[in-house]
Amino acid sequence: MKILLTYDLLRDKFQELEKRYDVTVPEGRSFTYDEVYEQISSYDILCSMFDFPVDKKLIDKATNLKLVANYAVGYNNIDVVYALEKGITVANTPDPVIAPTANLALGLMIDAARRISELDRKLRKDKNGMHIGVMENLGSQITGRTLGIFGMGRIGKALCKRARACGMNVIYHNRKQLYQDEETKLNVIYVGFDELLEQSDFLSLNAPYTKETYHVIDEKALQRMKPSAILINAARGPLVDERALVNALKNNVIHGAALDVFEFGDYPLPELLELENVVMTPHIGTQTLADRYEMANAVCNNVIGFIEGDRPVARVLKP
Numbered sequence: 001m002k003i004l005l006t007y008d009l010l011r012d013k014f015q016e017l018e019k020r021y022d023v024t025v026p027e028g029r030s031f032t033y034d035e036v037y038e039q040i041s042s043y044d045i046l047c048s049m050f051d052f053p054v055d056k057k058l059i060d061k062a063t064n065l066k067l068v069a070n071y072a073v074g075y076n077n078i079d080v081v082y083a084l085e086k087g088i089t090v091a092n093t094p095d096p097v098i099a100p101t102a103n104l105a106l107g108l109m110i111d112a113a114r115r116i117s118e119l120d121r122k123l124r125k126d127k128n129g130m131h132i133g134v135m136e137n138l139g140s141q142i143t144g145r146t147l148g149i150f151g152m153g154r155i156g157k158a159l160c161k162r163a164r165a166c167g168m169n170v171i172y173h174n175r176k177q178l179y180q181d182e183e184t185k186l187n188v189i190y191v192g193f194d195e196l197l198e199q200s201d202f203l204s205l206n207a208p209y210t211k212e213t214y215h216v217i218d219e220k221a222l223q224r225m226k227p228s229a230i231l232i233n234a235a236r237g238p239l240v241d242e243r244a245l246v247n248a249l250k251n252n253v254i255h256g257a258a259l260d261v262f263e264f265g266d267y268p269l270p271e272l273l274e275l276e277n278v279v280m281t282p283h284i285g286t287q288t289l290a291d292r293y294e295m296a297n298a299v300c301n302n303v304i305g306f307i308e309g310d311r312p313v314a315r316v317l318k319p
Contacts, residue, residue, distance in 0.1 A: 001307055002064075004043040006031045006052045007071070013296035017303060037061055045069065045306070047299055054078040059086055069302045071295055073097040073286075074236060075316050076209045090316040091302040094154055096294035101285040102158035105234040106166075108258035109147075109202050112230045112279045114139035140201075140230070140255070143167035148200030150216065151207025151235065152178060152188070159204060160186050171199060175212075197224040202232060209236035219244040222253050230256045234285050237261040246271045249278060260285055 003023045005014065007030045017023050024039070031039075033053060040046065040062040048054055050072030056079055059065070065088050068078055073094045080090050111117050119137055147163045149156045149172040160170050170188045173196040177183075183190065191199065203225065207213050217231065218241040225231070231254060233240055242263040248254050249272075256277040262268045266283050273280075286295065298314065305311035 001045060002043045003045040003047060003303065004031075004036065004039060005047040006036055007047075007049045009049075009071070010292060010296045013293060014300060016300050020304070021307075033058070040065065045303055047071065047303065048077065050074055050077055052077060054083070056082050059083055059088065062088075067091065067303065067306050069299050069306075070316075071299050073101075074208065076236065078316075080316055081318060084318055089306060089313070091306070091314050092316055093295045093298035093302070094314055096291050096298050097286045098154045098158050100288050100291045101155050101234055102162055104260060104281070104285050105155075105159050105204055105206070105232055106162045108234060108260065108279055108281070109204065109230065109232050110142060112232070112256045112258040112277075113142050113202070117279050118276050140228070142202070145169070145201040146171060146199055148172065148191075148196045148203045149188075150174075150193075150196060150203065150205050151213075153206065153208075155235075156204075156206035157186060159206060160188055168202075171196060194224060197221055198226070200229055201226065202230050204232040205235045205239050207235055207239065209238055213239050215239070215241045217241065217245070219247070222248040225254050227252060227255065229254045230258065232258045234260040237263040237265075242269050242272070246275075249275050 001021045003017060003021050005023065005025045008026050008028055030049065037058055040058060041064065044064055045067045046054065046065060047069045048071065050070065054068055054077060059079065059082055067089045068083060069091045070078060071093065073092050075090060075092050078090055083090050115137065143166060146169045149160060149170060152172045152174040156172065163170050164187055171191045172188050173191060173193050177190045216239050222244055240263060245257060246269055249257060258279040259268065260281045261283055268280055272278050301311050302313050305313040
């Protein structure tokens with residue numbers, strides 16, 4: 001089996017592949033799309049990074065390709081439908097990202113609610129000592145409040161458990177409702193999408209990016225949310241109409257937002273940078289060293305499991 005890695009990352013974690021198979025790795029960098037395109041026809045397996053496009057053009061050139069093993073839980077960089085039509089398996093790394101992404105979503109929510117980043121900035125700027133009045137700099141409580149989760153998959157369930165531990169009530173909306181015994185175990189209530197918008201004090205987006213979820217939070221959805229609500233997005237940027245969100249935040253349609261991802265790449269609209277009621281991080285949902293190691297191991301396990309059949313493969317089914 002010939003394997004092509006588009007990236008040179010944590011090389012020691014991919015030694016098992018290099019011991020077993022014929023592996024090509026770019027030395028100290030990542031391959032460009034054009035470089036992969038020129039080589040791909042002679043390879044059986046492609047290990048892609050989350051931002052590397054595996055599109056129809058590349059798939060058509062990859063006449064021997066049998067597996068695309070993505071270094072990410074997301075796979076919107078891959079034309080999954082077309083790959084499956086061509087008999088190519090697509091795999092991702094869902095398990096390692098669950099805990100760190102759920103932890104970040106919870107952290108963003110608490111930060112926005114208690115105005116941690118905002119007040120940190122103010123404290124640093126005020127050289128004379130910031131005045132802390134009894135009724136000033138008030139934040140929002142999360143205990144006893146309602147968290148709405150859009151997308152009750154692995155990460156949504158992990159966030160649900162953390163929120164319940166903080167004393168929150170949890171409602172959710174999902175493409176498919178969970179079985180009753182799982183709802184009982186998680187202590188969550190399924191609601192329609194409009195009810196989710198209207199009842200949530202905090203609304204967390206934890207769904208994948210698909211045609212159906214594109215701009216699921218648009219101007220109309222924002223208008224249905226509580227004026228006191230805070231939106232959290234640690235999933236995918238295009239789930240939110242960012243320009244509509246800017247307008248909603250400026251005009252007090254909702255109270256605040258906490259964002260790890262953005263609609264137009266890894267950088268927010270400039271208007272968001274000027275707003276105090278927004279907490280932002282630069283797409284760091286899995287940005288821990290331990291998780292990077294686990295994701296590399298997951299890629300290797302997907303490849304070895306696909307070839308040898310001796311371990312599970314995290315296959316991506318048709319979206």
